[in-house]
Amino acid sequence: MENTVNPALKEEPTLFGHPKGLFYLFFAELWERFSFYGMRALLTLYMVDVIFEALVDRDYATAAVYASYGSLVYASTVVGGRISDKILGMRNSIFLGGILMSIGHFVLAIENNMAFFLALSFIIVGNGYFKPNISTFVGTLYPDGDTRKDSGFTIFYMGINIGGWVAPLLCGWLAATYGWHYGFGLAGIGMLSGLIFFWSGIKNGVFGDRGLPPANGSIDQPFLGVKNKVMIPILSVLAVPAIAFLLSSYKALGTEGTFFGDQNIVNIIFKLVGVAILAYLGYIMFQANADERKKLFVAVLITVFMTIFWGFHELSGSVITLFASRNVDLDGIMSASQTNSLNSMWIIILAIPVSMLWTRLSKNNLNPRTPYKFGMGLLLAGISFYVLAISGNTANESGMVPFTYLLLMYFLLSIGELFMSPVGLSKITDLSPKRIVAFMMGVWFLSSAFAFQVVGFIGKQLAVESTDKNVGGFETLTIYTDGFLLIAKYSLGAGVLVLLASPFIKKLMGNVH
Numbered sequence: 001m002e003n004t005v006n007p008a009l010k011e012e013p014t015l016f017g018h019p020k021g022l023f024y025l026f027f028a029e030l031w032e033r034f035s036f037y038g039m040r041a042l043l044t045l046y047m048v049d050v051i052f053e054a055l056v057d058r059d060y061a062t063a064a065v066y067a068s069y070g071s072l073v074y075a076s077t078v079v080g081g082r083i084s085d086k087i088l089g090m091r092n093s094i095f096l097g098g099i100l101m102s103i104g105h106f107v108l109a110i111e112n113n114m115a116f117f118l119a120l121s122f123i124i125v126g127n128g129y130f131k132p133n134i135s136t137f138v139g140t141l142y143p144d145g146d147t148r149k150d151s152g153f154t155i156f157y158m159g160i161n162i163g164g165w166v167a168p169l170l171c172g173w174l175a176a177t178y179g180w181h182y183g184f185g186l187a188g189i190g191m192l193s194g195l196i197f198f199w200s201g202i203k204n205g206v207f208g209d210r211g212l213p214p215a216n217g218s219i220d221q222p223f224l225g226v227k228n229k230v231m232i233p234i235l236s237v238l239a240v241p242a243i244a245f246l247l248s249s250y251k252a253l254g255t256e257g258t259f260f261g262d263q264n265i266v267n268i269i270f271k272l273v274g275v276a277i278l279a280y281l282g283y284i285m286f287q288a289n290a291d292e293r294k295k296l297f298v299a300v301l302i303t304v305f306m307t308i309f310w311g312f313h314e315l316s317g318s319v320i321t322l323f324a325s326r327n328v329d330l331d332g333i334m335s336a337s338q339t340n341s342l343n344s345m346w347i348i349i350l351a352i353p354v355s356m357l358w359t360r361l362s363k364n365n366l367n368p369r370t371p372y373k374f375g376m377g378l379l380l381a382g383i384s385f386y387v388l389a390i391s392g393n394t395a396n397e398s399g400m401v402p403f404t405y406l407l408l409m410y411f412l413l414s415i416g417e418l419f420m421s422p423v424g425l426s427k428i429t430d431l432s433p434k435r436i437v438a439f440m441m442g443v444w445f446l447s448s449a450f451a452f453q454v455v456g457f458i459g460k461q462l463a464v465e466s467t468d469k470n471v472g473g474f475e476t477l478t479i480y481t482d483g484f485l486l487i488a489k490y491s492l493g494a495g496v497l498v499l500l501a502s503p504f505i506k507k508l509m510g511n512v513h
């Protein structure tokens, strides 16, 4: 299709046909994700081997903290997005977020339990400011209706995954060769590099006047006698110990069969937030007209499907990393933390072929409508877990399965991701009434947050009880493969249901593809 470029933007410097600013944002986000995924590759093994080393239920504790961290790191984006819209603007938010995340990564290099929880909290608060704003920033580079926007986002998604591919390889290697804190330290350097890229973009004027604080001057207004621009960073830092407290309260509040059962504080908070969001959406739907109501209902549905998908997909940094370390024969190939790079590697390889597939199918009017893509995405996730489940049949005498299964598993899961994640993001904007589109974007980010609650639940179910650093082989094999089989069944079941419901969902979507 011919590109339509707003005449006003023609004067802006471009590179490869895209606004120059895209490339600064590309590298800033590449490095930020480098730090995020470099750290994530080490996180579970670091908790199991160092932080909770002495506990018999160290897997359980790790699963619980990992879930709370993941949920909060995505939920904070809703707050960070809002503060940016109303007060700070995107540029300041990205700086504030980047600095807080860098501090987090460097504090993580200190081997101490208190430092550990504080570090994760710095990353949670920092990510809340950084992630949503850099994504929205990309959107502002293109005027409404500019056909380059989609390919701009594809390029940006590549940056995300280049970071996600390289970081686990490098940080995992450093951690295994020189020690954990070198791995975490490199993640911190990555984040600082991201900030330098962003800063140089501003210095070179590639963003024009985008991302400045809102014109209402709220950034200079006082709150309790202190200007917002000073107060917000102060409050953000003060939030850190509070979040660290939440993360460290990973123990269940009750015992099985009691009211709270296996729930910790963060689990309860997310349940309440989930109910509140559904109630609010119910209220909005009640008020909306019939067409809006139908579309909004579909937006909610696809967010729920996405949550199920991420709930299984995000096991990669937790249960699948443990499985890789305990039951996959990685000898001479890579370390267990480095297997975290496989998803991004496949995304880099497959993103362009999959988007070309949609374009080609569109030409013949065969491009499947969104619900079908979602159904297939869930089916692919199911098959990918089925591959891991059957890998157990080929275990060698030490209970280790061939690496090829893990590679194939990530291949299928990554195709599933490409069928859902980029498609869903753009559909949410198309399906939501304009007045609540920002709120729906927040709900979309929250789908990742809620997914981590699923990850935590599964992680606790598959927790192995042992203080032995070398636990693995046949001691753990069937725990994992039985679990993967169950996940495969749920995901396949969900996929089939979505496909069966697709003709109806399609009707509700009206003119939205």
Ligand code: GLN
Pocket (backbone or CB within 6 Å): 033, 160, 310, 314, 448
């Ligand atoms: N891999 C993507 C990213 O890092 C999406 C991850 C998610 O939303 N769970 O941006």
